[in-house]
Amino acid sequence: MGSDFTVPRVTFWLDDGTTHTLSIFNASMTAWEREQARRKWPDATSAQRLCITWMTWHAATAERLIPRMTFEDFDGSCRAIRDDSRADDVADPTVREPGAD
Numbered sequence: 001m002g003s004d005f006t007v008p009r010v011t012f013w014l015d016d017g018t019t020h021t022l023s024i025f026n027a028s029m030t031a032w033e034r035e036q037a038r039r040k041w042p043d044a045t046s047a048q049r050l051c052i053t054w055m056t057w058h059a060a061t062a063e064r065l066i067p068r069m070t071f072e073d074f075d076g077s078c079r080a081i082r083d084d085s086r087a088d089d090v091a092d093p094t095v096r097e098p099g100a101d
Helices: 026-039 048-062 071-077
Strands: 009-014 019-023 078-083
Touching: 009 048, 019 048, 026 048, 048 071, 048 078, 071 078
Parallel strands: none
Antiparallel strands: 009 019, 009 078
């Protein structure tokens, strides 16, 4: 396995007019797997939109990009999610302070 790794990068728009871009790191991916099993949701291949929406909500909550809200509230207020990942993007796993861009 190489030392470089890629992660999904998404931009999402909310009903309140805000737009955010973030990377979805391993913590959100493994949290999805636990939540998917707990709720008996379809797997990520069968429910791709549900999966990416949940991981976006999880990552945005962890990075404090959005106010605390349930997944169901986020799902209802998220107008769109765009996949901004590129095959040649290499993730920077450096932890940043919230709002430090």
